[in-house]
Amino acid sequence: MDLHGGNIYKLKRDGIDEMLDYSSNINPLGVPKSFKEAVIKNMDDLERYPDIDYIELRQEIAKYNNTNLENIVVGNGATEVLFLYMKAIEGKKVLIISPTFAEYERAAKSAGKIVNYFPYEEDYSLDIEKLNKFLTDEDIVVLCNPNNPTGKFQDLKKIEKLIEILQKKEKKLFIDEAFIEFMDGWMDKTSFLLENKNIFILRALTKYFAIPGVRLGYGLTYDQELLTKINEVREPWSVNGVAEIAGKVMLND
Structure with missing residues (x-):
C-alpha cells in the first residue's frame, strides 16, 4: 500500500488483476x-x-454551508487545500492527533514545518485535558473529524472546549470534515457553527458524492487574513471545468 490509499494502478501493472x-x-x-x-x-x-475566482461555485458551496462565499476557498481536491493551508499558515510546529490520515504530515513537512503526534484514547476518543497538558510550543493542531480511518466523531461541545484552550495559548485548529456528511444531522454538528476564525475546516466532494476522479475540495474559515494568504500562493485555475460543474450541480442534488 502506498502512502495515500491503495495504488490499484501500480498493482495492476505488477500483474495483480483481481483485488478488493x-x-x-x-x-x-x-x-x-x-x-x-x-x-x-x-x-x-x-x-x-x-472563472478564475470561482464565484458561482463558491456561491453554491456557501449556500450549502449557510455562509458567505468570502469564507470559502476551493481546490483541486481537499489535498490541494490542505497543502495550501500548511504553506500559508504562520507557525513552524504542527501537532497531529493520531492515528489518522497520512497526508497531514506530508503537507506540513512540505511547508517546512516540524510535526509531532498526540494519541487518541484506546476507544479513539480525544482526552482534552491530556492534550492541554501535552501541548508545548506547537502552533497548529490537526484533527480529522470524523476521523479517518477510525470513524470516531468528537462532538461539538468537545471541539468548543478544545478551541477555547487553543485560543488562550494562541494556537490554531485545523479540522478535516471530509466524512461529516455521512453523519445524521451533520449540519448541526459541524465545527463551522462555532464561527471561530482560529478554526479552518477542510471538506471534499470526493467521499459523499463519490467523485475521487474529479478532484474538488474546499476550505471554510472566518479568518480573512489567512484566506488572503492562501489565494496569494495558490495556482490559478486549479479547479477544472468539469469539477466546477460538479460542485454547482451536486450540492443541490
Whole structure:
C-alpha cells in the first residue's frame, strides 16, 4: 500500500488483476445522475477557462454551508487545500492527533514545518485535558473529524472546549470534515457553527458524492487574513471545468 490509499494502478501493472480495494471510503450509491447529465449538457463550457475566482461555485458551496462565499476557498481536491493551508499558515510546529490520515504530515513537512503526534484514547476518543497538558510550543493542531480511518466523531461541545484552550495559548485548529456528511444531522454538528476564525475546516466532494476522479475540495474559515494568504500562493485555475460543474450541480442534488 502506498502512502495515500491503495495504488490499484501500480498493482495492476505488477500483474495483480483481481483485488478488493478498501483504501477509499466512497459513497456506494456512486456518482449522482444529475452530475453526469450536467457534464453532457455543458460540454461546450470546456472550451473556456473556468472563472478564475470561482464565484458561482463558491456561491453554491456557501449556500450549502449557510455562509458567505468570502469564507470559502476551493481546490483541486481537499489535498490541494490542505497543502495550501500548511504553506500559508504562520507557525513552524504542527501537532497531529493520531492515528489518522497520512497526508497531514506530508503537507506540513512540505511547508517546512516540524510535526509531532498526540494519541487518541484506546476507544479513539480525544482526552482534552491530556492534550492541554501535552501541548508545548506547537502552533497548529490537526484533527480529522470524523476521523479517518477510525470513524470516531468528537462532538461539538468537545471541539468548543478544545478551541477555547487553543485560543488562550494562541494556537490554531485545523479540522478535516471530509466524512461529516455521512453523519445524521451533520449540519448541526459541524465545527463551522462555532464561527471561530482560529478554526479552518477542510471538506471534499470526493467521499459523499463519490467523485475521487474529479478532484474538488474546499476550505471554510472566518479568518480573512489567512484566506488572503492562501489565494496569494495558490495556482490559478486549479479547479477544472468539469469539477466546477460538479460542485454547482451536486450540492443541490
